[in-house]
Amino acid sequence: MLQNFLLNILLTFVWVALxxxxxxxxxxxxxxxGFFILWMVNKSVNASTEYFYRVPKIFxxxxxxxxxxxxxxYEVTKDVITPNYNMKPGIIKYEMxxxxxxxxxxxxxxxxxxxxxxxVDLSKNKKFMYIHVMYLTNKEEFIERLSSRIERKLLEIIR
Incomplete structure (x- = not known):
């Protein structure tokens, strides 16, 4: 994967120089x-395609x-500018x-x-993360959104 990335960067600099x-x-x-060229070349050679699936996920x-x-x-700015505070702060325990x-x-x-x-804190066994949330209207919804939108997609990229 690193090889394809470095080749892509090299092709990018060649393009900029040309x-x-x-x-x-x-x-x-x-x-x-460069990404498209490498994808076409690797597709015909049947080389590793991990790079070509990971880059679109990153973007x-x-x-x-x-x-x-x-x-x-927007939410924080709106709350700071308006005279009424709409904050519903809370701390959640999130299992990672x-x-x-x-x-x-x-x-x-x-x-x-x-x-x-x-x-705010991390448990000693590194299984739970304690998070302070400024607008905690629904705890389960926040945890589900954090799990599905941030953590799962981040782990797909990293792993």
Whole structure:
């Protein structure tokens, strides 16, 4: 997988050098073009295709996370600007599927980066995470959304 990634980056830089335009859109286009070329070559050679399934999942996760981030920013900003507070703070005990230190750290970062949520503590056996939520209207719904939208998709990328 690392080999395909490095080849993709190399093809991206070749594209940028050939076009002579060092810009964000040209770099993204070069990356997409390199990805497509490598996908076609590996498809005909029957090589490992893990890279070609993981990269779209990474981009989908980034878009999903940014959507959740913007939604949370809107909620917090609206609550700060208006005179009435709509906060319903609470602390939940969340049972994680993440096992390794890296997986737990990445999950904690995703939670902490979202406005209105912060990781308070981690159990000694690293099975539970305690999360402070600023807008906790439905505990089960929050846990299900965290499990299905963030943790499961994050673990698909990492594992």
């Amino acid at each position: 076009t002579g335009q060092l810009g964000y859109t040209n770099f993204v286009f070069g990356y997409a073009l 989908a996760f980034i878009l999903l996370f940014f959507y959740d981030l913007m939604k949370a920013n 599927e993440a096992k390794t230190d890296f997986e737990i750290t990445m999950l904690a970062n995703m939670i902490a980066l979202t406005p209105g949520t912060v990781v």
